Amino acid sequence: MSHRGHARSEYQAQALPDGRDAGALLPAYSSDVDILYSGYSAAMKWTKVTDPPDKNGTQNDISDNTGIRMEYCAVMTQLSWKHFTTGDAAAFVGRTVRLEGWLSGPDPAGRRMMVAEPPCCPGCLPGPVATRVQVVAGGAPLGNGAVMLEGTLHESEGAWILHEARTVTCGLGRRRLLVASPLVCLAAAAPTVNPQEVTANATTVDVHSHAGKLLYVRSNAPFTPVSEPMRQGGLAVACMAIVSDSPTHRIMADHRIHPYRDPAPGELYAYAQQAFARLHALARGQSLTIVTNAAGLHAARADRPCVVVCAEGGDFLEGNPDRVDEAYARWQLRHLQLTHYRVNELGDIQTEEPVHGGLTDVGAEVIRRCNARGIVVDVAHGTLDLVRRAAAVTTKPLVLSHTSLTTRPRPFTRLITPEHARLVAGTGGMIGIWPVGAIFPDMTALAGGIARMVAEVGVDHVGLGTDSMGLVGPATFDSYAQLPGLTAALLAAGFGQDDVRKLLGGNYARVFAANMA
Numbered sequence: 152m153s154h155r156g157h158a159r160s161e162y163q164a165q166a167l168p169d170g171r172d173a174g175a176l177l178p179a180y181s182s183d184v185d186i187l188y189s190g191y192s193a194a195m196k197w198t199k200v201t202d203p204p205d206k207n208g209t210q211n212d213i214s215d216n217t218g219i220r221m222e223y224c225a226v227m228t229q230l231s232w233k234h235f236t237t238g239d240a241a242a243f244v245g246r247t248v249r250l251e252g253w254l255s256g257p258d259p260a261g262r263r264m265m266v267a268e269p270p271c272c273p274g275c276l277p278g279p280v281a282t283r284v285q286v287v288a289g290g291a292p293l294g295n296g297a298v299m300l301e302g303t304l305h306e307s308e309g310a311w312i313l314h315e316a317r318t319v320t321c322g323l324g325r326r327r328l329l330v331a332s333p334l335v336c337l338a339a340a341a342p343t344v345n346p347q348e349v350t351a352n353a354t355t356v357d358v359h360s361h362a363g364k365l366l367y368v369r370s371n372a373p374f375t376p377v378s379e380p381m382r383q384g385g386l387a388v389a390c391m392a393i394v395s396d397s398p399t400h401r402i403m404a405d406h407r408i409h410p411y412r413d414p415a416p417g418e419l420y421a422y423a424q425q426a427f428a429r430l431h432a433l434a435r436g437q438s439l440t441i442v443t444n445a446a447g448l449h450a451a452r453a454d455r456p457c458v459v460v461c462a463e464g465g466d467f468l469e470g471n472p473d474r475v476d477e478a479y480a481r482w483q484l485r486h487l488q489l490t491h492y493r494v495n496e497l498g499d500i501q502t503e504e505p506v507h508g509g510l511t512d513v514g515a516e517v518i519r520r521c522n523a524r525g526i527v528v529d530v531a532h533g534t535l536d537l538v539r540r541a542a543a544v545t546t547k548p549l550v551l552s553h554t555s556l557t558t559r560p561r562p563f564t565r566l567i568t569p570e571h572a573r574l575v576a577g578t579g580g581m582i583g584i585w586p587v588g589a590i591f592p593d594m595t596a597l598a599g600g601i602a603r604m605v606a607e608v609g610v611d612h613v614g615l616g617t618d619s620m621g622l623v624g625p626a627t628f629d630s631y632a633q634l635p636g637l638t639a640a641l642l643a644a645g646f647g648q649d650d651v652r653k654l655l656g657g658n659y660a661r662v663f664a665a666n667m668a
């Protein structure tokens with residue numbers, strides 16, 4: 152039982168809305184509270200009344216032994232399936248209710264059913280009447296798969312019917328709105344598949360990661376497991392990024408990361424050599440194969456996990472494009488993010504005032520070197536102006552590895568607008584969505600964030616960039632063992648299995664191969 156409102160503490164484990172077991176409830180009662188019952192989980196407003204309750208459930212005596220009577224008015228009632236089993240649902244006939252479940256396709260008579268559990272096959276419905284409700288749409292299409300519907304509850308000849316039904320949310324997860332993209336509702340029902348089987352024979356990729364305590368360069372802290380959770384969760388490739396400007400930035404009073412001093416000449420180059428060496432040590436120590444070409448990436452599977460050597464920030468170049476070739480040969484660098492938290496020699500960043508008007512000439516030359524050599528160019532952290540020129544300069548698809556969509560960007564946001572996203576997608580590239588807890592509190596929300604980006608740029612241009620062990624706040628996805636949860640959430644959001652495989656690695660594999668060619 153859960154409660155909310157100012158009577159929270161008074162209601163521990165006591166009343167049902169029909170008054171049963173209510174004896175201990177009332178001494179501390181205050182007269183106007185919202186409470187949440189387990190099951191009757193929507194807000195119900197209770198007010199103190201003096202009239203006795205009537206029999207139809209609109210008034211309820213929950214206080215026989217105190218003489219105080221209550222009336223509840225269900226602002227909106229969310230029923231659970233157990234209310235159909237117990238018969239409690241009868242009290243809500245004629246009322247507007249919400250119900251979560253699985254919506255089946257029309258039967259030969261054109262009827263649609265909502266059921267408690269996903270059907271095992273098309274046309275197959277569970278037997279007991281208590282686990283299904285016939286649904287009559289109110290007008291708009293209802294969608295398929297996991298949904299929450301709202302409608303008026305009726306009973307006819309022992310069968311439950313939801314009239315004037317409309318879809319409130321799509322996808323799994325209680326009270327979690329997965330709105331915005333029509334495809335989320337209109338895609339086919341997610342069948343009951345094992346999420347791990349969906350990705351078992353695929354090149355799954357995290358396009359941006361610092362997992363394993365990779366960034367503890369100076370302290371040289373022991374690595375934490377990377378390859379084991381990759382095997383467990385089914386992740387084949389992690390794009391592991393060193394951070395070459397770490398010595399010169401920190402979290403400031405505004406809780407954001409800013410540079411606080413200029414680096415000494417040669418400092419960030421030397422630091423990056425240490426960081427690359429640490430990445431190689433991590434790979435060696437955990438038997439992670441370093442991918443250096445498209446064939447290697449395509450062959451990668453979770454039972455033999457791989458890494459791509461990446462750098463977050465081209466600060467170690469110190470403006471010298473020749474160092475692109477050096478890092479390619481010496482460290483197997485295959486993925487270079489131009490800028491990070493410092494306005495460097497290559498261009499401007501989202502989190503500081505622009506200095507260069509976007510990408511610099513050196514930045515443009517670095518992109519040409521990467522294109523010629525076979526290194527993926529990542530424009531994460533770069534300003535819109537930087538991306539605009541990068542998209543014009545590059546001859547290969549770009550990556551923007553960790554962000555999410557916003558239509559109302561705040562100053563210095565790390566999120567990107569639809570225009571920004573389309574510039575990247577327009578090169579044939581892809582955008583990694585990150586699992587920032589404050590934006591996406593759970594996997595369903597993260598899948599929704601991916602769906603919103605897909606709605607903007609198409610299913611061929613989106614992926615997952617966890618920024619594992621690089622996020623300042625809590626992360627929704629902080630172990631690769633959680634990958635099946637995301638797969639399930641994407642299926643529940645209506646993506647087909649082929650699209651899930653694109654989103655969870657196929658799109659990066661395509662971009663990577665195009666850059667290696």
Ligand SMILES: [Zn+2]
Nearest residue numbers: 463531532553
């Ligand atoms: Zn970053």
Ligand SMILES: [Zn+2]
Nearest residue numbers: 361463618621
């Ligand atoms: Zn990062």
